[in-house]
Amino acid sequence: MTTALVIDDEPAICACFESLLRDMGCDTCVAASAEDGLKLVRQQSFDVIVLDVRLPGMDGLAAMSMLREYSQAPVIVMTAHGNLSTAVAAVQEGAFDYLPKPFELDHVTSVLQRAISESAARPPSASAMAVGTTGGDQLVGNSLAMQHLFRQIAMAAQHSAPLLITGESGTGKELVAQAIHRHSARSNNPLVAVHLASLSEALLERELFGHTVGAFTGADSASAGVINQANGGTLFLDEIGETPLHFQVKLLRTLESGEFYPVGASSPQNSDFRLIAATNVPLDVLRSADHFRQDFFFRLATIQISVPPLREHAEDIPELAQRFLQLHSPDESRHFDAEAISWLQQQPYPGNIRELRNIVISAATASSEHTIGVAALTAATSAAAVSLPPSAEPQSAFQQAARQWATHAIAQKQPNPLQTASEIVEAELITAALKETNGNRSAAAQLLGIHRETLRDKLLKQNVGG
Template sequence: MSRVLIVDDEASICWAFGEYLGDLGHDVAVASSAEEGLDAARSGPFDAVVLDVRLPGMDGLTAMPAFRERIGDAPIIVITAFGSLDTAVRAMEAGAFDYLVKPFDLDEAGAVVRRALESAEPGRKGRAKDDEGPARTGLVGSSPPMQALFKQIALVAPTDVPVLITGESGTGKELVARAIHQNGPRGARTFLPVCLAALSPGLVEGELFGHVRGSFTGASQDRKGLLELAAGGTVLLDEIGDVPLGMQVKLLRAIEHREVTPVGDARPRGIDVRFLAATNRPLHRLMADNQFREDLYFRLSVFPIHIPPLRDRPEDIPELARHFIALADPSRGRAADLRPDTLAELRRRPWTGNVRELRNAIERAVILARGCPILPEHLPPAAASLAPESAGVDGLDPAIARWTEAALAALPDPDAEGADSLYDRFLAQVEPPMLRAVLRRESGNKALAAQRIGIHRGTLRQKLRRYGME
């Protein structure tokens, strides 16, 4: 039997959680304030403490060092109804074993207590941070998916392991990378995002690793690469799925051995950077097509983080909208600026462009509202965000829906092949004619064709080679 102390000013939480843990065989004590909890901790040893953040008097995070003095290395589980990235980071850095957001499932919370009691790991100690909140990180949301994301950031930020951040375009992958950097030991040093898709294949090596004088025509002096320039800081390898295959083995060596060899030099140079990577491309499918190395994937994804699309967390839309109003016009960023009918319209839309599309829509609405409450008509036309009511069958334009159905009907039965195989064969049906049509429209100009499609020209070249169209 273990002794557990619950510190929460909500009597219902103390009673329900206490009864649940008591049924599991634990001896439970409760306190309604941090001061009362510290008195209880002084009177006898506890094996674990469940501590609320917002309490009358001293708040839970402020009280954590005092609890640590009284209970030693016993785990502390933080609970709160007002979850944010800053709260999660401060709790973890102050030595919390885990972080729960109200309302929580009793079985889930009980499992956390069980893991805490079974764990022999001492509480992690760290430095306190000033309250930074969304204004610094840009990450906003109180939905369960966002709370899970905050917890992941808080757990991995103090480490130096590589992190692979995935998610659809517009979900905020660079914001997550910046939050990991800012809340880690390198937070005061350089954060350098490198968009690999924007570098032509012939320049990637020189840009990342540098070159020495005379290594190629025009190399009149030695030049450090980006990985050396970010010494002591963090490098975000954005659009990692677009890095040329020939460069991947060199990039793997840089990550694995923390050294680079400049173009034209035979001597490797040590580097001191943390590697983060981001992509909206399905790397597992690229690996199946031999376009992405498995060893590089597994080295980058030591700690994978997936950012949920906005459609999977619609409860965050009002909070995000008000946040963007405050950014666009700080003098009037208040809840009254969004009427109920405007909120209803914001929730109705699918936001295929995710948070980026929502921010653009709010910035436009703030300009049109001219200081008045934002109305639905101030938002971009519904067709701009592909609202379901303006689309055809299954959310598609009717012509595109008929084309899609015809392409699927032309495919042979997949038999034993998996869904990925069906997807690849579907793309092989529809991509080549689309690429031919766009190239004809742009008179063969690949740069303009890639821009019209919305992909990098290097990605377009890869597709043309794949289909034998180059």
């Protein structure tokens, strides 16, 4: 009979796993501490081990290496208090999977079935991958949504397959890419990031593949492209949904063969890199888009990670806000009062974490108070805080909102109010156009009545839509 060991100090969790494993035909032993679990592992063999991180006495992560001395059974790690470092440490120690609490029974059952079915075929000496330091992590959060993201990052860091990160603008897709690289076997080599929206079609190929001497007018010397620079490391391409079809063909060929041709070259070069790409275009839209090749999509999205919008983990806002405040303010003891935190958690944040960061920094700059209250926050976001009469016509409502904001800005003697108002309106128009066109910049530019290159320049300047 298949045997399982559950190590957890919560009786309800142990009973849940005992019931699940019993239905799967497993004989289950339970231990309330890592020390008791190690005693059982020394006495008998198990086909699967379920291990909590927070335990009385020795914690689960510390126990994993000792478990490995006596058992090669797949270890499923679970925790209600993990962060990215916890998830990565569990995977580094050889965890079969990482389950954030609370978990869905269907998912747990699937993980247990996979662990049991693969137990016999598991290599006898699985070793942890080599990774760099974990000290620089910038992703924070204790919500279930972030726990799932940490798990995905930890698992993705074990592989070198191409990876596609999706998520709304401002959710932190580049931070996810950085974390995956930092915890991967490639961490000692460079992470090269390219924001494709900043490159015209004429520059795109030269930037990525490089060029030879004389490849075009003004090419007086050869230049290595970013694919060559990322050799041994990771190449991060942001705004991948904006790439032209002919470029997708060339990049697909490089992904499959490792070979590429610099502009003007007659012989190929080689580069061993991992590609991580990101887009704020929803996957279903990207797959059905006429300007995105299906074969390129499936090769690119070998592994997929979706970064949750801030509204789906609003419980992380207090920690995020305090972190941004401490990063901006030299006085580490500055903080928000309870009413301010409540106000922050109630905002919609269409710009996600980037918007929250801007609000915090604006409030911290405008206020000299040690404890920052709602007044400083509302002053920093007065345009967004203006309430509009629901029955008003759009143009008159806009004029009324503008009038209220202008009156407040002038009364408060805000610096450069004309420029600020122009930037706010322009950013909102661009965001609305991109949302209406599902991220298609050419169509958004047409709606706005400007050239696509002009839109690209405005996005770079305002850091919108990235």
